[in-house]
Amino acid sequence: MGHYKRSGIDCGAFTIFLKQQFSNPDMGINRYKQILHVDMDAFFVSIEESLNPSLRGKPVIVGGDPDGRGVVSSASYEAREFGIRSGMALSRAKKLCPQAIFLQGDFERYGIVSRKIFKILSKYTPDIEMASIDEAYLDLTGFGRLYGHTFGAAQRIKEKVKSRLRLNASIGIGANKLIAKVASACAKPNGILMVFPGYEKSFLSSLSVERLPGVGKSLKEKLISFGVRTIGMLASVEKDLLVRTFGKWGLILHYKANGIDCSAVGGRYSGPKSISRETTFDEDTIDRRLIFSTLFTLVEKTAKSLREGKLQARTIALKLRYSDFSTVTRSKTLREGTDLDKKIYQCVEELFQKAWTRRGRIRLVGVCLSNLCASAWQVNFLDGGNIGKLKSFYQSVDRVRDRYGFDSLRIVKSVPDFWA
Ligand SMILES: [Mg+2]
Structure with missing residues (x-):
C-alpha cells in the first residue's frame, strides 16, 4: 500500500490491480509495456493564446479567412462548445459562431514549438514517435527504476511541457499505443488517464x-x-x-x-528527411581558406540542427557548383549515425577531395545530411570516452549560440593537408 500512497492516485482499478500483483508475482507491471500518448490541447490555438493572452477564454479558430474555402485547423474549447470541430469548413464554423475570432495561423511557428516538444519528450526515453505535429508516443517500459511509477512520470512530463512552453498537454497511459491514444482523448482537456494492464476491454467497452x-x-x-x-x-x-x-x-x-495493438513505438520516423545548407560565394573563388571555413560553418549549422532535433545522420553529402554552373555531388554513408561536427567535417573534407577534380573556380558549396534517425541516446553512458567529451563540448557550444547567436562563437579550423 506504500506504493499506492506515494503515487497519490485514488483509483479503484489501481487497488484491484495491486492486490492481484501481490497475490501473483507474475502479474507484475513489468510484464506489460508502458506506453504514453502525449497530445497537446488545442495546439495551434493555445500557441496563439500564449502569444496574445487577450484571446484566452474566447472562441478562437485557426484556419484563415472565414469567407474563404479553407477548413478549421484548430478550435479553442470555447469554440468547440458551439459544435465547431477541426476539419469543418470555415464558412460553417462562422455560421455556428459568428463572434469567433478567426486567425490565419503561423505554421512555421507551430513547427518550431513542435520541435521543442519533441526535445523535451526525448529527454525521457529514446523510444519516441512524433505521430503528428502535436502528439507523440513514448515507450517508458523498463524505466520504473529511473522514473518511479509511470503515472508520476506522466505528471512530471506534463508539468515540464507546461513550465517550458506554457501549453497544456493531455496524457494517456496504457499497455499499447491504441489504449494510450484513446486514454489521452478521454483525459482531455489537461488531464492524465491511466488504464491498468488487464483493464483494456472494460475501459473501452462503454465508449x-x-x-x-x-x-x-x-x-x-x-x-x-x-x-x-x-x-x-x-x-x-x-x-x-x-x-x-x-x-x-x-x-x-x-x-x-478488444484493446489489442501490437505496433511498436517509433515504427515510423516522421521528421525531416534531410538537413541541408548551402552558400553561394559573393564572387566565384578558389580561395582555399574561404572555401574550407565556409564548409566548416555549413557543417556546424547542419550538425546543430541535427542535435536540436535529437537526430543523427548516416549519409553526408557535399555539393559543389563551378563558375559555369556545372554541379557535382559526392556522398558517403557511415556505418553508424553521428551528430558530431568533427566526424561530419572529416567526411566533407574527404568528399571535397573527390569532388573538386576540375580545380576551377567555385560558385557554391553545400552540405546535406540524410538517412536521419533518432539519436542513439545511450551513447553518453556507454562510451564515456572521446565521443562523450566531444558531445558535451558541442552541447556547450550550442548553448552559448542559442543564447548569444550563432556568430558569438568561432571554432577555428585549419586548411587540410592535401591543400597545402
Ligand atoms: Mg492535439
Whole structure:
C-alpha cells in the first residue's frame, strides 16, 4: 500500500490491480509495456493564446479567412462548445459562431514549438514517435527504476511541457499505443488517464465506436445501422462476421475493439528527411581558406540542427557548383549515425577531395545530411570516452549560440593537408 500512497492516485482499478500483483508475482507491471500518448490541447490555438493572452477564454479558430474555402485547423474549447470541430469548413464554423475570432495561423511557428516538444519528450526515453505535429508516443517500459511509477512520470512530463512552453498537454497511459491514444482523448482537456494492464476491454467497452482511431463518420454510421454503438458491442461481434462485412479492415476493427495493438513505438520516423545548407560565394573563388571555413560553418549549422532535433545522420553529402554552373555531388554513408561536427567535417573534407577534380573556380558549396534517425541516446553512458567529451563540448557550444547567436562563437579550423 506504500506504493499506492506515494503515487497519490485514488483509483479503484489501481487497488484491484495491486492486490492481484501481490497475490501473483507474475502479474507484475513489468510484464506489460508502458506506453504514453502525449497530445497537446488545442495546439495551434493555445500557441496563439500564449502569444496574445487577450484571446484566452474566447472562441478562437485557426484556419484563415472565414469567407474563404479553407477548413478549421484548430478550435479553442470555447469554440468547440458551439459544435465547431477541426476539419469543418470555415464558412460553417462562422455560421455556428459568428463572434469567433478567426486567425490565419503561423505554421512555421507551430513547427518550431513542435520541435521543442519533441526535445523535451526525448529527454525521457529514446523510444519516441512524433505521430503528428502535436502528439507523440513514448515507450517508458523498463524505466520504473529511473522514473518511479509511470503515472508520476506522466505528471512530471506534463508539468515540464507546461513550465517550458506554457501549453497544456493531455496524457494517456496504457499497455499499447491504441489504449494510450484513446486514454489521452478521454483525459482531455489537461488531464492524465491511466488504464491498468488487464483493464483494456472494460475501459473501452462503454465508449462510443467513433472513439476508436480510424473509425470516421461513415464507418460509425454503418456500425450504428447494424446496431453497434459502443466499442464493447463491437468487441462482441464475431470476428468472421466483421471480416465478411469490412474485409481486412474488419479484422483490424476486431482487434482494436478488444484493446489489442501490437505496433511498436517509433515504427515510423516522421521528421525531416534531410538537413541541408548551402552558400553561394559573393564572387566565384578558389580561395582555399574561404572555401574550407565556409564548409566548416555549413557543417556546424547542419550538425546543430541535427542535435536540436535529437537526430543523427548516416549519409553526408557535399555539393559543389563551378563558375559555369556545372554541379557535382559526392556522398558517403557511415556505418553508424553521428551528430558530431568533427566526424561530419572529416567526411566533407574527404568528399571535397573527390569532388573538386576540375580545380576551377567555385560558385557554391553545400552540405546535406540524410538517412536521419533518432539519436542513439545511450551513447553518453556507454562510451564515456572521446565521443562523450566531444558531445558535451558541442552541447556547450550550442548553448552559448542559442543564447548569444550563432556568430558569438568561432571554432577555428585549419586548411587540410592535401591543400597545402
Ligand atoms: Mg492535439
